[in-house]
Amino acid sequence: MSYSALSQHFQQQYHLQHIAAICGWDQATMMPAGGNQARAEAMSTLAVLSHQQLQDPRLADWFAAAESPTNTEPALTAEQKISLQAMQRQWRDATMLPSDLVGAFSLAGSRCEHAWRSLRPANDWAGFLPLFEEVLNLSRQVAAARAEVLGLSRYDSLLEQFEPGMRTATLDPLFDGVKQWLPSLITEVQAKQAGDRVLQPQGSFATAQQKALGLEIMQLLGFDFNHGRLDVSVHPFCGGVSEDVRLTTRYDEQDVAQALMGVIHETGHARYEQGLPAQWRSLPVGQARSMGVHESQSLFFEMQLARHPAFIAKLAPLLVQQFGEQPAFSADNLSKLYTRVKPGLIRVDADEVTYPAHVMLRYEIERDLIEGKLQAKDLPERWDQLMQQYLGISTQGNYKDGCMQDIHWTDGSFGYFPSYTLGAMYAAQQAQAMQTELGSFDQLISQDLPSVFDWLQHNIWQHASLLETDQLITQACGQPLTANAFKLHLEQRYLR
Amino acid sequence: MSYSALSQHFQQQYHLQHIAAICGWDQATMMPAGGNQARAEAMSTLAVLSHQQLQDPRLADWFAAAESPTNTEPALTAEQKISLQAMQRQWRDATMLPSDLVGAFSLAGSRCEHAWRSLRPANDWAGFLPLFEEVLNLSRQVAAARAEVLGLSRYDSLLEQFEPGMRTATLDPLFDGVKQWLPSLITEVQAKQAGDRVLQPQGSFATAQQKALGLEIMQLLGFDFNHGRLDVSVHPFCGGVSEDVRLTTRYDEQDVAQALMGVIHETGHARYEQGLPAQWRSLPVGQARSMGVHESQSLFFEMQLARHPAFIAKLAPLLVQQFGEQPAFSADNLSKLYTRVKPGLIRVDADEVTYPAHVMLRYEIERDLIEGKLQAKDLPERWDQLMQQYLGISTQGNYKDGCMQDIHWTDGSFGYFPSYTLGAMYAAQQAQAMQTELGSFDQLISQDLPSVFDWLQHNIWQHASLLETDQLITQACGQPLTANAFKLHLEQRYLR
Known part of the structure; x- marks a missing residue:
C-alpha cells in the first residue's frame, strides 16, 4: 500500500x-x-x-x-x-534544505543571472562581483546543509545533485591523469594539423534547407517523430518529456555546421529519453541516470559517431543534395574541418580535444570556491593562471571571455561542469566496448547503423536509473570509468 | 487581509x-x-x-x-x-457539487464523447443512446443539485454556467418572437437570391498564401502579435490567455473562405481577450463576461464587419494580391457569395440567417430534456419535427446530420447553445448603437476602422466582468437586449 x-x-x-x-x-x-x-x-x-x-x-x-x-x-x-x-x-x-535558504538562494541566483546578461557583454567584473559573492555565499550554505544531511564533503554534496555517486576522490585522480597528457597532446595535434589545407563551406545556407537536412539526419539517427519534434530557439536544448521530446536548434545561414552538429548532439540526448523503459517512465527510477550519462549519449552521437570518417561519408552527399556541389563538401575536407583543433577562450566553442581543459579548470575553481579555499574576488586571477597552464592563453582583463562566460555559476549551479567531461569519457568507453563486441565503426556505421543504437538501448537507455552509474558503466563496458578509452580515442582520431 | x-x-x-x-x-x-x-x-x-x-x-x-x-x-x-x-x-x-457526482459526470461525458467520434459517422443512434442516456441522467442530477443551491430552475442553473444572469423567462419570449418572423424571412431571402448568379473562386489556394492573407487581415483588425499568434489545428479555436492569445485555423486549399472567415471570427474573440483590463486580468472579475458576450465579439467581426460591403471592398484586393485576378474576386460577387442563404442540416455550416433556427431548436430540446419533459429516446423525433417546422428539412433516419451532429450534449454541456444566438443579437445591437454614435459602417470601415475597435474597447472589452451582462448591454447600447436590431440587420442586409 x-x-x-x-x-x-x-x-x-x-x-x-x-x-x-x-x-x-x-x-x-x-x-x-x-x-x-x-x-x-x-x-x-x-x-x-x-x-x-x-x-x-x-x-x-x-x-x-x-x-x-x-x-x-x-x-x-x-x-x-x-x-x-x-x-x-x-x-x-x-x-532537506530550510525553505528560507531555498528562497534566498533562488532569489540571489535569479538576480545575479539576470544582471549577468548585461554585465558580461560590458565586461563588468566589478559590477558582477558583489552579486556573484552573494550567490557563492548562499551556495556554500546550501552545500554545508546538504553535506550535513548526506554525510559528504561540501562540494561532493553539490556534485551528488548532478552525478549521484560521483565524488571528488574519484574526480581528482581522474582529472590529474588527464592533465599529465592533455597539454602535450594538444600541442602535438596542432603541429600535425598545421600543414592541413581546410576549406570552409561557402554559403549562404537557407534555413528551410538546413532544417530539411536536420530532419533527414534525425531520421538517420533513429529519432522517433511520433514522440518528438524539432524547432528553433536562441539557446538549443533537448526538452519536453520522454514521451514527447522537444529538440531545438538555431540556424546561422552562413554556417551550416552549427545547426547540423547541434541537431546531432541533441538527438543523442533525445534518443536516450525516448529509449527509457516505458514501464518505469513516470517514476524517478525511470529517469535518465545522471547529467554525465546524458551527456555521454549526446557526445556519443556528436563526437564518436558524427565526426567519424564513415559517418562523414554519409553526411557529405546529404550536404551536396541540399546545397549543391562545392569542394568543401568532400568527405575528406569535412573530416578535417570537423576535427580541427585550436585552443580558444570559449568553452562552448571548444573542439573535442581542448574541451576537457575548460572543464578541469572550472572543476578545480568551483571545488575550491565551495570548500572555501578560493574567494570570489580571486577568481579572475586563478582563471587566468589555469588558462595559461592548460591552453597557453591569457584572459587578463578579459572577464567576458574568461570567468564570466558561463551561465552556470551565476545561478549557483556549482558541481555541474564535471558532467561534460565525464560524458566524453563515458562515451569513449562505450564506443570502445561496442566496437569490441560488434566490430569497428567503419563497418557498423556504413553497413549497420541501427545496431549502434540497439547496443545503446540495451546497455544504457533501458536501464534508466535502475543501476548506479558505476554499475551501468561496468556492466556495459566490462570495467569501471577510466580515462583510457578517451585518451586512446583522441590519439587515434587526431594523431594517426 | x-x-x-x-x-x-x-x-x-x-x-x-x-x-x-x-x-x-x-x-x-x-x-x-x-x-x-x-x-x-x-x-x-x-x-x-x-x-x-x-x-x-x-x-x-x-x-x-x-x-x-x-x-x-x-x-x-x-x-x-x-x-x-x-x-x-x-x-x-x-x-457546490458532491465530488462523486462530479467524477461520475465527467467519466460518463468522456465515455460518451469518445464513442460519439466513431458512432456519429456510422449513424449509429442505437449505439449512442445508452451512453447519451447516462450523460443526460447525470446532467439532470447536476442541474438539480445546482438548482437547489442557486435557487433556480434546473435548466436555468445550467444556463447560469455560460450566461450568468440569463434565464428561461427571458429566452422564451425572445426566441418566441424570432420564431414569428424567421421562417418567412428565410423564404423571402431565398426568393430574392434565387436569380443571383454567384461565382465560386477557383483554386487551389496554397496554404502558405492563405496564412499570409490571414495574418494581413489580423493586422488590419488590430490583433496584437506581441501578445498572441496564429497556428493550425483540426478544430479552430481561440485559446491561450489574454496576455498570449493563441488563435488557430485550418486550411482547405480548395476553399479560401473557410480559413479567412474563421480567422476573422477568432480574431474577434482574441481582441476581446487582448482588450480585457490589465489591472484585473488575473482575477475572475477580469475575465470575459459570458459565452454570449464572447460570441458577440467574434460575430461582430465575422458577420457585422467582415460581410459588410465596405469591408469586402477592402478584402477583395487582398485576395487578388495573394491569388491573382479572377471574376469571383470582384467585391460584388464576394458580397453575394458571403451572404448566400440556404437552409441546411448542419449548424456549423449555417449562414447568418438560418443559424438562429438551429440554435432555437436545440434550446427547446435541451431545456425539455433537462426539465424531464423529453426523454432521450424521443430526441430524434422531436429533432425532425422542429427541423421541418423551422427550416423545412427532414432528418428522419439521418442521425449523424441530425441530433448526433454536435459535440455539446455528448459531454453534458447543456445550456451552452443559446450563447450563439445571444451573441448574434448582442453583436447586432452593438453595431446599431455604434453606428448611431459614430456614423455608418460604410464610412467607418472605409475611413476609420480603428474607431470601431475603440468603441468596442470602451464599451465592452474594458468592462470584463465588472458589469452584469444586462448592465453592460444597456450601458453600451442604450437599452437592454431585444431581437429588434438583429431583425433589422437581417432585413437590411438580405432583403434590401
Whole structure:
C-alpha cells in the first residue's frame, strides 16, 4: 500500500514536470515576447505547487511504512526497492534544505543571472562581483546543509545533485591523469594539423534547407517523430518529456555546421529519453541516470559517431543534395574541418580535444570556491593562471571571455561542469566496448547503423536509473570509468 | 487581509489556467500523436490539483471574514466588491457539487464523447443512446443539485454556467418572437437570391498564401502579435490567455473562405481577450463576461464587419494580391457569395440567417430534456419535427446530420447553445448603437476602422466582468437586449 501510494504521488510529480517542460519549451520556441511576464508568474506558481506536492507530510509516513521491518505488505521486488530509493532521493533533495535558504538562494541566483546578461557583454567584473559573492555565499550554505544531511564533503554534496555517486576522490585522480597528457597532446595535434589545407563551406545556407537536412539526419539517427519534434530557439536544448521530446536548434545561414552538429548532439540526448523503459517512465527510477550519462549519449552521437570518417561519408552527399556541389563538401575536407583543433577562450566553442581543459579548470575553481579555499574576488586571477597552464592563453582583463562566460555559476549551479567531461569519457568507453563486441565503426556505421543504437538501448537507455552509474558503466563496458578509452580515442582520431 | 488573501489565491488559480491553456493549445497544434496519452495524464493531474486549490478550506473563512459586518479591515472599493462576488461565484461553481457526482459526470461525458467520434459517422443512434442516456441522467442530477443551491430552475442553473444572469423567462419570449418572423424571412431571402448568379473562386489556394492573407487581415483588425499568434489545428479555436492569445485555423486549399472567415471570427474573440483590463486580468472579475458576450465579439467581426460591403471592398484586393485576378474576386460577387442563404442540416455550416433556427431548436430540446419533459429516446423525433417546422428539412433516419451532429450534449454541456444566438443579437445591437454614435459602417470601415475597435474597447472589452451582462448591454447600447436590431440587420442586409 505505501509503495503504491508513493508511486502514485511521484507519478503526479512527473505529470507536473511534464506540464512545466512543455510550457518551458513553448516559452523558448513559440511564445510572443509580450507573454513573458504572465508566463513567468504562471510557471512560478506551478513550481511552488509542485514543490508543495513533494513536501506532502504523508510522504514521510509512507517511506517509513515501506521500510519498516514490521511491514505486512507484499514484499517489494528488487526493482521496486531501487524505485523506492530513487523516490526517496528525489524527496530528500526537495526537503532537506530550510525553505528560507531555498528562497534566498533562488532569489540571489535569479538576480545575479539576470544582471549577468548585461554585465558580461560590458565586461563588468566589478559590477558582477558583489552579486556573484552573494550567490557563492548562499551556495556554500546550501552545500554545508546538504553535506550535513548526506554525510559528504561540501562540494561532493553539490556534485551528488548532478552525478549521484560521483565524488571528488574519484574526480581528482581522474582529472590529474588527464592533465599529465592533455597539454602535450594538444600541442602535438596542432603541429600535425598545421600543414592541413581546410576549406570552409561557402554559403549562404537557407534555413528551410538546413532544417530539411536536420530532419533527414534525425531520421538517420533513429529519432522517433511520433514522440518528438524539432524547432528553433536562441539557446538549443533537448526538452519536453520522454514521451514527447522537444529538440531545438538555431540556424546561422552562413554556417551550416552549427545547426547540423547541434541537431546531432541533441538527438543523442533525445534518443536516450525516448529509449527509457516505458514501464518505469513516470517514476524517478525511470529517469535518465545522471547529467554525465546524458551527456555521454549526446557526445556519443556528436563526437564518436558524427565526426567519424564513415559517418562523414554519409553526411557529405546529404550536404551536396541540399546545397549543391562545392569542394568543401568532400568527405575528406569535412573530416578535417570537423576535427580541427585550436585552443580558444570559449568553452562552448571548444573542439573535442581542448574541451576537457575548460572543464578541469572550472572543476578545480568551483571545488575550491565551495570548500572555501578560493574567494570570489580571486577568481579572475586563478582563471587566468589555469588558462595559461592548460591552453597557453591569457584572459587578463578579459572577464567576458574568461570567468564570466558561463551561465552556470551565476545561478549557483556549482558541481555541474564535471558532467561534460565525464560524458566524453563515458562515451569513449562505450564506443570502445561496442566496437569490441560488434566490430569497428567503419563497418557498423556504413553497413549497420541501427545496431549502434540497439547496443545503446540495451546497455544504457533501458536501464534508466535502475543501476548506479558505476554499475551501468561496468556492466556495459566490462570495467569501471577510466580515462583510457578517451585518451586512446583522441590519439587515434587526431594523431594517426 | 482576507480580500488580499483571496486575490492571491485566485491569481494562483489563474496561473494554473494559463498553464492548462498553453498545454491544451500545444496538444491541438504542436504535439506529435505519440505524446497524447502522457499529455492526457499530465493534464488530468493538473486539473485535479487546480480543483483542489479551489477547494482549499481557508477560502470559506476568507469569504466569511470579507463579508462579516464586524470586519475591521479597510473597506473595499466598489470594484473590489464586484471582484469579491466574481471570486465567490467561481468558488461556488467549483464546490457546490458532491465530488462523486462530479467524477461520475465527467467519466460518463468522456465515455460518451469518445464513442460519439466513431458512432456519429456510422449513424449509429442505437449505439449512442445508452451512453447519451447516462450523460443526460447525470446532467439532470447536476442541474438539480445546482438548482437547489442557486435557487433556480434546473435548466436555468445550467444556463447560469455560460450566461450568468440569463434565464428561461427571458429566452422564451425572445426566441418566441424570432420564431414569428424567421421562417418567412428565410423564404423571402431565398426568393430574392434565387436569380443571383454567384461565382465560386477557383483554386487551389496554397496554404502558405492563405496564412499570409490571414495574418494581413489580423493586422488590419488590430490583433496584437506581441501578445498572441496564429497556428493550425483540426478544430479552430481561440485559446491561450489574454496576455498570449493563441488563435488557430485550418486550411482547405480548395476553399479560401473557410480559413479567412474563421480567422476573422477568432480574431474577434482574441481582441476581446487582448482588450480585457490589465489591472484585473488575473482575477475572475477580469475575465470575459459570458459565452454570449464572447460570441458577440467574434460575430461582430465575422458577420457585422467582415460581410459588410465596405469591408469586402477592402478584402477583395487582398485576395487578388495573394491569388491573382479572377471574376469571383470582384467585391460584388464576394458580397453575394458571403451572404448566400440556404437552409441546411448542419449548424456549423449555417449562414447568418438560418443559424438562429438551429440554435432555437436545440434550446427547446435541451431545456425539455433537462426539465424531464423529453426523454432521450424521443430526441430524434422531436429533432425532425422542429427541423421541418423551422427550416423545412427532414432528418428522419439521418442521425449523424441530425441530433448526433454536435459535440455539446455528448459531454453534458447543456445550456451552452443559446450563447450563439445571444451573441448574434448582442453583436447586432452593438453595431446599431455604434453606428448611431459614430456614423455608418460604410464610412467607418472605409475611413476609420480603428474607431470601431475603440468603441468596442470602451464599451465592452474594458468592462470584463465588472458589469452584469444586462448592465453592460444597456450601458453600451442604450437599452437592454431585444431581437429588434438583429431583425433589422437581417432585413437590411438580405432583403434590401
